[in-house]
Amino acid sequence: xxxxxxxxxxxxxxxxxxxxxxxxxxxxxxxxxxxxxxxxxxxxxxxxxxxxxxxxxxxxxxxxxxxxxxxxxxxxxxxxxxxxxxxxxxxxxxxxxxxxxxxxxxxxxxxxxxxxxxxxxxxxxxxxxxxxxxxxxxxxxxxxxxxxxxxxxxxxxxxxxxxxxxxxxxxxxxxxxxxxxxxxxxxxxxxxxxxxxxxxxxxxxxxxxxxxxxxxxxxxxxxxxxxxxxxxxxxxxxxxxxxxxxxxxxxxxxxxxxxxxxxxxxxxxxxxxxxxxxxxxxxxxxxxxxxxxxxxxxxxxxxxxxxxxxxxxxxxxxxxxxxxxxxxxxxxxxxxxxxxxxxxxxxxxxxxxxxxxxxxxxxxxxxxxxxxxxxxxxxxxxxxxxxxxxxxxxxxxxxxxxxxxxxxxxxxxxxxxxxxxxxxxxxxxxxxxxxxxxxxxxxxxxxxxxxxxxxxxxxxxxxxxxxxxxxxxxxxxxxxxxxxxxxxxxxxxxxxxxxxxxxxxxxxxxxxxxxxxxxxxxxxxxxxxxxxxxxxxxxxxxxxxxxxxxxxxxxxxxxxxxxxxxxxxxxxxxxxxxxxxxxxxxxxxxxxxxxxxxx
Numbered sequence: 295x296x297x298x299x300x301x302x303x304x305x306x307x308x309x310x311x312x313x314x315x316x317x318x319x320x321x322x323x324x325x326x327x328x329x330x331x332x333x334x335x336x337x338x339x340x341x342x343x344x345x346x347x348x349x350x351x352x353x354x355x356x357x358x359x360x361x362x363x364x365x366x367x368x369x370x371x372x373x374x375x376x377x378x379x380x381x382x383x384x385x386x387x388x389x390x391x392x393x394x395x396x397x398x399x400x401x402x403x404x405x406x407x408x409x410x411x412x413x414x415x416x417x418x419x420x421x422x423x424x425x426x427x428x429x430x431x432x433x434x435x436x437x438x439x440x441x442x443x444x445x446x447x448x449x450x451x452x453x454x455x456x457x458x459x460x461x462x463x464x465x466x467x468x469x470x471x472x473x474x475x476x477x478x479x480x481x482x483x484x485x486x487x488x489x490x491x492x493x494x495x496x497x498x499x500x501x502x503x504x505x506x507x508x509x510x511x512x513x514x515x516x517x518x519x520x521x522x523x524x525x526x527x528x529x530x531x532x533x534x535x536x537x538x539x540x541x542x543x544x545x546x547x548x549x550x551x552x553x554x555x556x557x558x559x560x561x562x563x564x565x566x567x568x569x570x571x572x573x574x575x576x577x578x579x580x581x582x583x584x585x586x587x588x589x590x591x592x593x594x595x596x597x598x599x600x601x602x603x604x605x606x607x608x609x610x611x612x613x614x615x616x617x618x619x620x621x622x623x624x625x626x627x628x629x630x631x632x633x634x635x636x637x638x639x640x641x642x643x644x645x646x647x648x649x650x651x652x653x654x655x656x657x658x659x660x661x662x663x664x665x666x667x668x669x670x671x672x673x674x675x676x677x678x679x680x681x682x683x684x685x686x687x688x689x690x691x692x693x694x695x696x697x698x699x700x701x702x703x704x705x706x707x708x709x710x711x712x713x714x715x716x717x718x719x720x721x722x723x724x725x726x727x728x729x730x731x732x733x734x735x736x737x738x739x740x741x742x743x744x745x746x747x748x749x750x751x752x753x754x755x756x757x758x759x760x761x762x763x764x765x766x767x768x769x770x771x772x773x774x775x776x777x778x779x780x781x782x783x784x785x786x787x788x789x790x791x792x793x794x795x796x797x798x799x800x801x802x803x804x805x806x807x808x809x810x811x812x813x814x815x816x817x818x819x820x821x822x823x824x825x826x827x828x829x830x831x832x833x834x835x836x837x838x839x840x841x842x843x844x845x846x847x848x849x850x851x852x853x854x855x856x857x858x859x860x861x862x863x864x865x866x867x868x869x870x871x872x873x874x875x876x877x878x879x880x881x882x883x884x885x886x887x888x889x890x891x892x893x
Contacts (some may be wrong), residue, residue: 309609320592328585335581336548339561343574346511347563350572354565357407357471357489359455360400364487367396368675370412372395374485377478378416386697389420397422400489407491408468411460413440413486414477421460427775428461443486447474451483455531455570457521459490465530469493469521493522493529512540521570541573617645621652628656633893719756729780738818739772740808747806750783754790758798768808768817775808775815777890778867781860782806785819785886788857793823793884796851815892820885826878834876857886864890 299877364370369391376385397410401424408426413419419436421428431439438461447454454469468490474483513522518538520528532538540549541562548561557578562571617639624634635656636649705724726749744766755761764786786804794802801822826834838861841875861874869889878884 304389307705308611309604312600312603312607312890314598320596324585324589324592326891327588331588333586336561338557339548339574339576343561343563344356346574347565347572351565354453354471357404359493360404360407361453361473361487361489362473363400364392364396368478368489369617370396370477370731371476372415373412373420373477374475376414376416376418376450378418380416380418385418392420393422399842404491407489408459408464409461411488412485412844413443413488413675415440415444416484418884426461431460431806440486442489443472446470447486449474449483451475455521455565457515457519460488464490467493467529471572475495505609508580509571509574511574513570514541514570515570565625565691614645617649624652624656628659647800715756718752722752725749726753738777738779740768740775740777743777743779744768744779744806747783747786750786760798762798762802762804764807765803767805772815775890777817777888778860778863781864781888782817784856784860785888788886789819789823789884790819792826793821794868810892813892815890817888817890818885820883820889822883825882826876826884827880829874831878838876860888864888 323435338698369388373388373392376388392412400410401407401422405424407424409421409423409428411421411438413420417433417436419431419440421431425682442458446456446458451474453471453473456472458470459465460469470488470490472486472488475485476483476489477485510524511519511522512524512528514533515521518529518533518535518541520533523529533541534553537551537553537560540551541560542699544560544562546561546563548559550557550559552558553575557577559578559581560573560575562573564571620636624636629632635645635653638650638653703718704720708720710716719838729746747764751762751764786806788800789804793804803822805820806817808815810816834857837858857874857876864873872891873890875889876884877887
């Protein structure tokens with residue numbers, strides 16, 4: 295994007311932001327919705343299968359209660375106790391009583407039952423049919439049936455549901471509820487009681503459960519054979535081995551597998567009656583239909599939103615780059631010297647404000663160019679005069695070495711004439727002049743500044759005509775501390791000029807003191823003079839706070855270096871937080887503190 299123009303950068307930036315936003319929102323929304331729907335579907339399937347198993351078991355329990363009425367029937371128990379080969383009157387008498395008293399009332403209450411039969415382990419059997427015609431069985435057939443039921447029932451007498459019928463024409467159309475029973479003579483289980491009912495009754499039981507158009511239930515036994523299936527041709531056949539294994543391994547959880555090339559979801563529950571399972575199967579496509587709808591809706595809405603957002607980005611980019619391009623063209627004209635004023639739009643925003651500022655700039659530039667042109671004309675007239683003044687200023691410069699040599703000559707004449715006063719004054723002036731003309735602000739020691747003050751006091755002794763003792767209270771450890779050149783003497787000079795305006799008297803005193811406070815090294819010059827008026831003191835403090843060198847007319851000392859310049863020179867060397875502080879009171883004197891860093 296480095297070589298793109300502003301409009302392209304804006305458009306691409308909006309495109310990236312919009313795509314990232316739409317993609318992330320759509321993706322995560324779709325994923326979250328899919329997970330939630332899958333969770334809901336699995337939960338619903340769990341409830342559906344659980345309810346179906348419950349209702350199925352409840353349905354079978356109703357038949358179990360019918361069997362209980364037979365179990366408590368003494369005629370049934372006596373029939374179970376019949377000896378092997380009994381075909382006489384007791385056999386027919388018991389058969390008639392069991393049929394009329396025990397079985398036929400059950401047929402009346404449960405017309406869906408096709409037949410009920412009893413068998414004892416001695417080979418005696420009786421069959422009662424409900425509205426169907428069926429023949430009798432030979433002893434070999436009865437023994438085969440007995441062997442089958444003995445093999446597929448439990449020894450504790452619990453109810454077992456089997457996909458089996460004693461009638462060949464009823465095969466795969468009925469479910470058999472069978473259990474072992476005991477007679478009157480002992481507590482041992484000596485016979486079989488079985489009820490066959492139509493399997494189609496189960497489908498009537500599940501009609502109220504909505505499994506979409508491609509969903510269905512089926513029941514398998516412990517061997518994986520279909521006990522019930524909505525497709526009658528499948529009853530009695532075995533499930534695919536892979537599906538059967540997954541049903542066992544999945545337990546109560548759902549799993550997905552393929553049957554006939556289609557992905558289907560399965561969930562099973564094991565019935566409390568026997569080793570058969572009720573399994574619900576639904577097409578994965580049906581289950582994912584809501585998720586697919588969400589995905590399609592997300593794509594359509596996202597696409598529409600993307601188109602709308604790109605159109606808005608296009609309009610927004612044009613609204614920004616259009617005025618900028620006009621401003622750019624106007625600036626190019628300005629570079630050529632043509633002052634172009636752009637018309638302002640009716641609305642107000644940052645771009646319009648920028649155009650307004652540009653117009654003001656162009657107007658001001660036009661004025662300034664005109665002023666510069668006029669100034670150039672005036673400057674041409676004054677340039678020769680300035681050159682002349684500079685030439686004269688160079689001629690008037692004095693060589694300091696010439697002054698030193700001249701003062702040394704005066705000293706020699708003072709020695710010849712034996713004038714001690716002239717010798718002292720000139721010698722001190724020579725030192726002070728040499729010390730003062732070094733204008734760079736290098737750091738020197740306190741001892742150097744005190745020596746300069748002593749020479750100044752020597753000159754002042756001859757000026758005022760009397761000795762003046764200044765008190766210096768400075769610890770010797772401070773004498774080698776660094777300070778700025780020519781800062782202490784101007785403060786002492788200021789004291790002579792302003793603290794003692796009527797002349798120096800015997801009671802007048804000046805005290806120079808030094809010390810440390812935290813990170814500050816300070817030197818103070820204190821007098822007992824007239825002090826400074828409050829208004830004047832406030833004026834001095836304000837000027838000190840301006841941090842500027844003294845201008846012409848400011849309070850001055852020797853060489854034109856006044857209090858303000860001392861303050862500023864200290865700041866130039868050490869920093870703005872240092873300098874001078876003035877404390878004064880009328881009639882009580884003045885104290886000037888010079889603040890410098892300890893190191």
